[in-house]
Amino acid sequence: NAGVTQTPKFQVLKTGQSMTLQCAQDMNHNSMYWYRQDPGMGLRLIYYSASEGTTDKGEVPNGYNVSRLNKREFSLRLESAAPSQTSVYFCASTSTGGRSPLHFGNGTRLTVT
């Protein structure tokens, strides 16, 4: 049982380059989330998808876009990467949003030079 799978595990980009972070869950969860984690700060919500077909902004959405491709997959896209987007990105999912535990992937470590 894989749970939440994120790819790639590591990525280095130059400023201005674009990339898509992939996330898939095999738990038949309805809600999916993208967080970023920076040193000295808690996890901050970028975007979330309460259910298939819907997406909403979180706390720090600027510079990102998302796509809920189907119930299993939720991708995060950086159209023009900036050094401020250097971070560890975590995808998470849950069956019913807000009052049930989030299940996290192991993250993508992104460096933008």
Place this chain on the structure above:
Amino acid sequence: GESVGLHLPTLSVQEGDNSIINCAYSNSASDYFIWYKQESGKGPQFIIDIRSNMDKRQGQRVTVLLNKTVKHLSLQIAATQPGDSAVYFCAENSGGSNYKLTFGKGTLLTVNP
């Protein structure tokens, strides 16, 4: 805005001792709380959760206590083991949205053999 915080950023204990990690929250409307454990290089792992209609909940070697009067949450780990060394996060759902958790910055627990 409302936020979740931690009293102690670091905690060092001897193997076999009990550990207590504290968390303060400021939103009296919060009705669901979670504790996560994060090991180096991995995603947060769910430990235990509690709803606001409870004061205490026990799991395997862990207990979460909720004091709504002073808006305080704690995680107790019994007979702490070296494998418990990690960063521990609390998170709350404030009830304003069904789909967003707010995370604290974390406490680093170090268990000395």
